[in-house]
Amino acid sequence: MRFAWFVWLARHFGEFGYGDGPLRGAIGTLAVLLTAALTGYTLRRHRAAAAAAAGVVCIAGLAWLAAH
Numbered sequence: 920m921r922f923a924w925f926v927w928l929a930r931h932f933g934e935f936g937y938g939d940g941p942l943r944g945a946i947g948t949l950a951v952l953l954t955a956a957l958t959g960y961t962l963r964r965h966r967a968a969a970a971a972a973a974g975v976v977c978i979a980g981l982a983w984l985a986a987h
Contacts, residue, residue, distance in 0.1 A: 944984070947984045948981070948984065950980075951976070951977060951980030951981055951984065952977065954976055954980060955973040955974075955976040955977040955980065956973065958972045958973050958976045959972065959973030
């Protein structure tokens, strides 16, 4: 299942806002994941809130990358 997902992602790579090249896409994705990790770390005392906030930041950031 995971392999099939990677194959699908490779086929539709250009549709996710990574048309400027793999380096710029990787930098943007890394920035989004780092921001999500820092958000989760900030709320570490409240695990449910930390997981929810990190998930929202990650989804919003990747959606923004895909749309722009």
